[in-house]
Amino acid sequence: AQSVTQLGSHVSVSEGALVLLRCNYSSSVPPYLFWYVQYPNQGLQLLLKYTSAATLVKGINGFEAEFKKSETSFHLTKPSAHMSDAAEYFCAVLDTGNQFYFGTGTSLTVIP
Amino acid sequence: EAGVVQSPRYKIIEKKQPVAFWCNPISGHNTLYWYRQNLGQGPELLIRYENEEAVDDSQLPKDRFSAERLKGVDSTLKIQPAELGDSAVYLCASSSRGLGTGELFFGEGSRLTVL
Numbered sequence: 001a002q003s004v005t006q007l008g009s010h011v012s013v014s015e016g017a018l019v020l021l022r023c024n025y026s027s028s029v030p031p032y033l034f035w036y037v038q039y040p041n042q043g044l045q046l047l048l049k050y051t052s053a054a055t056l057v058k059g060i061n062g063f064e065a066e067f068k069k070s071e072t073s074f075h076l077t078k079p080s081a082h083m084s085d086a087a088e089y090f091c092a093v094l095d096t097g098n099q100f101y102f103g104t105g106t107s108l109t110v111i112p
Numbered sequence: 113e114a115g116v117v118q119s120p121r122y123k124i125i126e127k128k129q130p131v132a133f134w135c136n137p138i139s140g141h142n143t144l145y146w147y148r149q150n151l152g153q154g155p156e157l158l159i160r161y162e163n164e165e166a167v168d169d170s171q172l173p174k175d176r177f178s179a180e181r182l183k184g185v186d187s188t189l190k191i192q193p194a195e196l197g198d199s200a201v202y203l204c205a206s207s208s209r210g211l212g213t214g215e216l217f218f219g220e221g222s223r224l225t226v227l
Contacts, residue, residue, distance in 0.1 A: 041221075043116070043203055046216075090154050090155075092216075094215075100157070102154035102156075107152075
């Protein structure tokens with residue numbers, strides 16, 4: 001079975017600062033990788049996905065993530081944080097058996 | 113295009129009472145998932161359907177939880193009797209294996225509080 005590790009359950013950044021949320025997966029075969037965002041009292045919304053094409057993936061709201069096979073990582077970044085980015089972020093892996101595995105999430109706080 | 117629709121959004125019940133949640137997936141999506149999300153945690157799979165067949169229900173507590181997906185469209189998740197530890201958000205998601213990369217589309221969830 002796959003496992004997804006998100007380092008840092010809580011991350012705080014100042015408005016305008018770089019956002020970096022970390023995700024590592026366990027797999028010898030590059031799977032499909034996703035980042036989802038969850039705002040309070042809402043479901044999860046897809047931010048971006050890696051599908052074995054370009055290793056640098058651009059998503060919505062200025063977010064991007066880079067797939068690094070050698071590091072089994074898929075970290076999420078945004079150059080400049082906005083107050084509206086405050087939310088819970090989940091990294092997920094889809095394996096060849098059509099099974100999703102989610103990380104435990106990272107809560108992002110943006111300080112004005 | 114309508115997204116995944118869930119109801120009710122909120123439900124408060126006393127322990128030992130039954131409760132049911134309903135999900136209508138995106139039209140044409142043949143895969144449907146029920147997840148449970150506890151506070152501060154990621155979604156945990158309860159059951160996955162491919163059309164009307166439950167292909168993965170290994171994490172569904174079958175002594176009190178049941179689910180069905182008649183005609184391969186709408187789905188219902190039932191808990192009977194509910195326990196205090198069942199308080200959580202129940203998320204429904206759907207995907208299409210035939211298109212794209214099968215990413216999940218989530219509903220807004222049903223928040224259950226058991227008193």
